Amino acid sequence: MAMGISALIPHTAIAEEEPAVNTDIEVIQVSGIRGSLVKSMDIKRQSAGVVDAITSEDIGKFPDTNLAESLQRITGVSIDRSNGEGSKITVRGFGPEFNLVTLNDRQMPTTGGRSFDFGDIATESVSGVEVYKTTRADTSSGGIGATVNITTAKPLSNPGMHASVGAKAVHDTSNVNGSDITPEYSGIYSNTFNDDKFGILISGSVQKRDNREQSMAVDNWIPDVDISSSPNLALTDNNQRADGSTWYPQNAGYAFSDNSRKRTNGQLVLQYAPTDNITATVDYTYSKLEFEKDGRSFGLWFNNGGNVNAANINENGTYTQVTEVGGDYSTNLNQGKTVNENKSLGFNIDWQVTDTFNIEFDAHNSSASSVGQDAFMLIGNTSCDSCDNSTINIDEKTADFSQGEIPLIDMTLTNGQAEILPSDMGSLFTSVGKDENTNELDQYQLKGTWYNEDSGALASINFGVSHTKIDFRTTTSYSGQLAAGWWTKSADWYDDSLFTRVDSTGLLDGFSGGGSDKLLNYYYDANFNDIAAIAESIDCDHPDGGLGACSWPADVNGKIQSGPIDDDHRISEKTLALYMQANFETEFNGMPINITTGLRYEQTNVSSSSLERPAANMEWVNGNEWSYIYADERSFSTGEGTSKEFLPSFNMNVEVIEDVIARFSYSRSLARPPVSALRSTTSFLGNPKVGQRKVAVGNPDLKPYIADNIDLSLEYYYGEGSYVSTGYYRKQVENFLVNVTTEETISDITDAFIGERAEQARADLAEAGIQPTDQAIHDQINANLGNEPGTPILGDTTDPLATFYVSRDTNVETANLWGWELAAQHMFGDTGFGVAANATFVFGDVEADRDVIGYQFALPGLSDSANFSAIYDLDGLSARVSYNWRDEFLTGFDQHSAPIFTEAYGQWDINVNYAVNEQFTVFFEGLNLTDETQRTYVRYSEQLLRANQYGARYNIGFRYSF
Secondary structure (H helix, E strand, O other), X not given: OOEEEEOOOOOOOOOOOOOOOOOOOOEXXXXXXXXXXXXXXXXXHHOOOOEEEEEOOEOOEOOOOOHHHHHOOOOOEEEEEEOOEEEEEEEOOEOHHHEEEEEOOEEOOOOOOOOOOHHHOOOOOEEEEEEEOOOOOOOOOOOOOEEEEEEEOOHHHOOOOEEEEEEEEEEEOOOOOOOOOEEXXXXXXXEEEOOOOEXXXXXXXXXXXXXXXXXXXXXXXXXXXXXOOOOOOXXXXXXXXXXXXXXXXXXXXXXXXXXXXXXEEEEEEEEEEEEOOEEEEEEEEEEEEEEEEEEEEEEXXXXXXXXXXXXXXXXXXXXXXXXXXXXXXXXXXXXXXXEEEEEEEEEEEEEEEEOOEEEEEEEEEEEEEEEEEEEEEEEOOOOOOOOOOOOOOEEEEEEEOOOOOOOEEEEEEHHHOOOOOHHHOOEEEEEEEEEEEEEEEEEEEEEEEEEOOOOOOEEEEEEEEEEEEEEEEEEEEEOOOXXXXXXXXXXXXXXXXXXXXXXXXXXXXXXXXXXXXXXXOEEEXXXXXXXXXXXXXXXXXXXXXXXXXXXXXXXOOOOEOOOOEEEEEEEEEEEEEEEEEEEEEEEEOOEEEEEEEEEEEEEEEEEEEEEEOOEEEEEEEEOOEEEEEEOOOOEEEEEEEXXXXXXXXXXXXXXXXXXXXXXXXXXXXXXXXXXXXHOOOEEEEOOOOOOOOEEEEOOOOOOOEEEEEEEEEEEEEEEOOEEEEEEEEEEEEEOOEEEEEEEEOOOOOEXXXXXXXXXXXXXXXXXXXXXXXXXXXXXXXXXXXXXXXOOOEEOOOOOOEOXXXXXXXXXXXXXXXXXXXXXXXXXXXXXXXXXXXXXXXXXXXXXXXXXOOOOXXXXXXXXXXEEEEEEEEEOOEEEEEEEEEEOOEEEEEOOOOOEEEEOOEEEEEEEEEEEOOOOEEEEEEEEOOOOOEEEEEEOOOOOEEEEEEOOOEEEEEEXXXX
């Protein structure tokens, strides 16, 4: 079904606006991939400022099944992926938190922060996406990288009856335990009645996908570990660093999770135009994303203490090979579920008061929620040489980071045992955590436009006022480490038949060092609920029952739950905005000139309250397991902040010669601080393991990022759907927020690991010739105190104050970014063939230095990117092959202020449609055709942090249009 669009369409109209009546405008009929590219080019050409767009190919047919994966084809846009699907965007080097997303010019709520997840929204009802890279006074603030506006179809914009239904079969090649073929259904219906005065549009979709995510991870790279106390140490030290710094791996293991994703979207739009001058619209948009995982992991825990037998340090100071005596092997079972839900109810009335004056009122109430719960069961621990238990122990464990993309890990067992047996399997502990994030958003906008009928350069004036109220809330609850036997004969509680040996030779075969290269190629699987039920039944008072689990919290179904709310953070933002904008159309020496200039004023008031229950002490539970002891009483802390900003903008385009357009833009834009940084409390993060004691402190009076932006571009439109363009941009950003970590003591919390009792235990162990492992020290302290083995140890007044890594966001100095954007699109006449390509090169004084120790200022997400697409669209056959590439970029920093990098990634996709007739189309889609993998590391490539492997996805389906 073809859709008509003006070749001179204004940039603010993509199917959702009432078309202006202009008999002088040429109308062309376009559809399919070629039509989408032509429409997008026309929007780019006619825009005030630098705007790129993607438009639908037909009703109910967006070019990609995922909005983020469509956006990555736009110059300067890169994406982050979650579970192998596009989720969030980076624009011109600015990450997801720096980009504002609107739906039909309404601000969209987000959960847990300000970054919008495009994976929540299906594309069937989307008619277009506009990416505003330069700012205008009438555009909502909040995006330094870009403002992205998603537009949806409306019935009165396309009178008559239009409908489309589609079905798709999805095959994810990584799937193992889910369904090999999962369905997707979609439909959209639009119709107008009563001489096109009333319109209704209904759309909906349900999409399912099952897949397996494989990974290998190292928990942490600890700086400057002292292993000199290890007896009989064989050390090869090739460190060439002048400062002598080193980094030692903590824990290394394999993991996979079987994932199931279900996405449900729906929209209802009602429109009524009682006269030619008034149009009223009521719309409701709903989306829900349900994600479930069933995961397993197995690996080795490295204690980086006095039990190192052999080690190699390379020239970068990285321990590339380590061998430790004794220690832990673990298998864990984990389950998780996340539900994201978005709702938006809006009302809009557009009134053409006179021929020269238009007024529009828009109001909406929108909400977003995200609820996630994870359950974790640690089993199969093989440690505690001195404990009276029935599990086998590790003799030596090794990790080699010098050979492949992922390390080789292996272990040998005591008494010459070749492998762990089902009889060795026991339980250590279990835990459940729950996170809930909500965002309620109310926005009211009043916009006006005055058109100048007199001669002169001034064409129109836009003005408006808006009020936006956003309420963020984040709650977390954590069960703590619920005892499930610990080390004392826990294996006796489990029948061997519960555990099944699984060969893992094929795991991570996309990496060198994975697949058949692995040395540790088996694990034991079990049913999570079966193991948890037995662990919960262990008698606390039984002499061999360990700590037991009789105090486990349970829900009405008898299953473990996370317990009461531990953290409750509430942030409220109220923003009043006023703007005025003038639009000019004139000529200079025969060259048409369009100028848009304006001023926007915004005042934002922030109020923050957080439920605070500070930690009063730390408890050394066992081995390297620690937990906090919190104060009995909790109360809400409060804080406030205010910011006032003037945001000028100037956009000019000149047609220097026919079809050649030059642009210049200057604007001041802002992005608001991360929501988590505005909290008014002190948060103790995770478990206080040695070297990982982290505390976050908030500040509700932080200033927003302020950017001064300059854009220059030159564009040549030389044929239908064909153009070349080059652009330069520069951004100077003030008030940059940087998370600074310092080492501090907090209150009177002491550290039992380095106190008098611990030092005495180390001396006793050395005298007895016993390796001073964490577990051995813990046992010796208890022995010296006359306690039972496994008794938790609290810090006391004989211990020194504990040191914490305290992180807080602060406003720092100005940063500068600049870059080049190159794009070309060419249609080969009437052959049906076409190509589109673009590249972005980003520079700045915000890059991380991987050799620097301690704090440094750097911007995550900065990277070059490139895209290429080849298309064919003729006689009902429409096809596209595309390649999207993103260079290596800084992901963030770890708890030691070390930079984390994500390696370069490129992906090939294919899309083929064949129109059997005017109504019926069949299609085929392939994503990640070459099974690309993802890898992140700390500082240097050998310091692996995480490696992820997914697989290709293939879709086949049909669409029928009425």
